[in-house]
Amino acid sequence: MTRPDIVLYTANTMNGWKPLIFLHEAQIDYELVPIDFGKKEQKAPDYLRLNPNGRIPTIVDRGADDFAVFESGAILWYLAEKYDRFLSHDPKERSETLQWLMFQMGGIGPMMGQAMFFQRIAKPNGDEVPYAIDRYVTESRRLLEVLDTRLAGREWLVGDAMSIADIATYPWARSYFWATVSVDGLPNLQAWFDRIDAMPRVQEALQLPEPRPSAFGKGDTEAAAAENAARFR
Structure with missing residues (x-):
């Protein structure tokens, strides 16, 4: 085989x-x-x-x-x-894809990751830092607003089809619940979520290696949060 x-x-x-x-x-x-x-x-x-x-x-x-x-x-x-998938052959679109990929890697990922850490790990383990929580939640919201602006009048971050920029950004932005970042007033971003939420193969991938619905505000989120924090105690 x-x-x-x-x-x-x-x-x-x-x-x-x-x-x-x-x-x-x-x-x-x-x-x-x-x-x-x-x-x-x-x-x-x-x-x-x-x-x-x-x-x-x-x-x-x-x-x-x-x-x-x-x-x-x-x-x-x-x-x-x-x-040869999810990356345009057009030089300008390839550059745009790299730019938005780096936007996720250098911005959304680190900022939302810190928002998650200080709220989901540090705080329940007795090390609450309000300044850090406010800093990272506020900056995460600003970055989601940038995404919302980018998605105005378009379905995808680059070009007319899903790219690796969308693939990289979706699991982070979609986990806004776990970072306690509001997406209220961001209709373009929410429409983008809806489009990707409706893709069966994407949702199949999110069940692996094992399901983690709490990241997206589903299931017993309180128990999942407690279990998550306990791993770092």
Whole structure:
């Protein structure tokens, strides 16, 4: 039996979902290796040889002499070029895609990630920092407003079809509940959510490696938040 080229090491986090969304939406066969944070598998020596930063996700391309790629944005760009999907051939659109990909990597991800950390981990563990919470929630809201403005009169962040910029941004922006950032008054952003929410393969990808509905404000969010905080206690 032929093995798939791509081996994906990932977990059910906002960054971890990005390559899953790409692979499912592009209908590309791959091998999934779930990473268990509780067992610190991301810090195991064999994994660190693939990803020196000890984070997820990571891919290994068997079709390219077991070439390893880490950092979620770099993984999306690599997959886009390998499979010629979700990345325009037009030089200007490619540049725009890279710009919005970097906007997510350098802005939305770090800011919303800190908003989540200070509220979902630090605060319930007795280290509440109101200034930090306000800082990161406010900046996250500003960045979502930038997205809303960008999406005025358009369906996708770049061009007339989904790109890796949308794939990278969606799991972070869509988890506004977990960061306690309001999306009220952002109709273009909410319409973009609705479009991607309605894509069956995207929603299939979000169930892997295991479902985490609490990130999107579904299920028993209080219990999930308590369990999440306890992992860092």
